[in-house]
Amino acid sequence: MAKKKDIPNKHLYLSSMIIIxxxxxxxxxxxxxxxxxxxxxxxxxxxxxxxxTLLSIFAxxxxxxxxx
Numbered sequence: 001m002a003k004k005k006d007i008p009n010k011h012l013y014l015s016s017m018i019i020i021x022x023x024x025x026x027x028x029x030x031x032x033x034x035x036x037x038x039x040x041x042x043x044x045x046x047x048x049x050x051x052x053t054l055l056s057i058f059a060x061x062x063x064x065x066x067x068x
Contacts, residue, residue: 011066015059022051 026048 011059011062015055015062019052019055022048022055026051 026044029044
């Protein structure tokens with residue numbers, strides 16, 4: 001029983017780490033682009049939103065599959 005309870009926690013930890021890493025990458029792209037181009041800043045924000053939504057959907061699908 002303990003092994004089944006540990007699996008979703010690992011998936012939540014991995015998904016949260018991936019979201020944090022993607023947010024840091026988007027922040028770095030935005031900081032480097034804010035000095036020269038505003039278009040790249042908006043592209044980085046849009047890409048970060050798309051990545052976070054896709055990763056959250058992926059994490060929920062994994063959790064639903066583990067519950068079954």
